[in-house]
Amino acid sequence: MEKETNNKGMHIAIAGNIGSGKTTLTTLLSKHYNWDAHYEDVDDNPYLNDFYEDMTRWAFNLQVYFLNSRFNQVLDIRNSGKTVIQDRTIYEDAYIFAPNLHDMGLMASRDFDNYTKLFHLMSSLVKPPDLLVYLRASVPTLVNQIQKRGRDYENSIRLDYLTRLNERYEAWIGGYDRGKLLIIDVNNTDFKNNKKDLSFVIDKVDAEIHGIF
Numbered sequence: 001m002e003k004e005t006n007n008k009g010m011h012i013a014i015a016g017n018i019g020s021g022k023t024t025l026t027t028l029l030s031k032h033y034n035w036d037a038h039y040e041d042v043d044d045n046p047y048l049n050d051f052y053e054d055m056t057r058w059a060f061n062l063q064v065y066f067l068n069s070r071f072n073q074v075l076d077i078r079n080s081g082k083t084v085i086q087d088r089t090i091y092e093d094a095y096i097f098a099p100n101l102h103d104m105g106l107m108a109s110r111d112f113d114n115y116t117k118l119f120h121l122m123s124s125l126v127k128p129p130d131l132l133v134y135l136r137a138s139v140p141t142l143v144n145q146i147q148k149r150g151r152d153y154e155n156s157i158r159l160d161y162l163t164r165l166n167e168r169y170e171a172w173i174g175g176y177d178r179g180k181l182l183i184i185d186v187n188n189t190d191f192k193n194n195k196k197d198l199s200f201v202i203d204k205v206d207a208e209i210h211g212i213f
Helices: 024-032 048-053 053-079 090-103 109-123 139-149 157-174 194-212
Strands: 009-015 036-038 084-087 132-135 181-184
Touching: 009 024, 009 053, 009 157, 024 036, 024 132, 024 194, 036 053, 036 090, 048 053, 053 084, 053 090, 053 109, 090 109, 090 157, 132 157, 132 194, 139 157, 181 194
Parallel strands: 009 084, 009 132, 036 084, 132 181
Antiparallel strands: none
16 A cells, blocks of 8 residues: 655656556556556657657657656646656656757757756756666567557667667666666566566565655
8 A cells, every 4th residue: 555654745756768668567556556657648749650750850849848748747746745656757858868869860959958958947846756666678678568569650669779778778877866766677577467576576666665754
């Protein structure tokens, strides 16, 4: 059951590359702990399909949309007083996806600078998660899970794109110091289909959240 003290909720966030299992784990943990779940806005995102068709044209628009969406999510989470689990963080766009697009020549420098300034302003106004759960996965694992879920717009994702993102994720996590961090190796943990693996993850989360209060 959900653990709260003095009506102060916790903010748990799930981070990881495309196809690492963020949404699945968010759903499983929210059901187990009776936490509210906040998901990434994928189905209603007005830019996502266009982005995968023409990344250069829509990169800035997409990143600003995600930044605004996640900023509002964090505000809602902190104002709710409830314990909430969030699918992807505000930091991943700024430290992984946006700089990757810029380095690949898919986002102009002036757009990237504008985006970065906006992110620093927004991030200064919100608190980081009480616990960040990072799902570590190899590129073959990501490809396998992306193919299984069969989203049309993800069919065009290239291996080198996923590889670049993975390298940035590892660098970001290696220097993460904003709060508690739990790393789950998705290559050897099938929490979706194996109850023992899910129990293993839950035990790890239990150990971390007991230390928050």
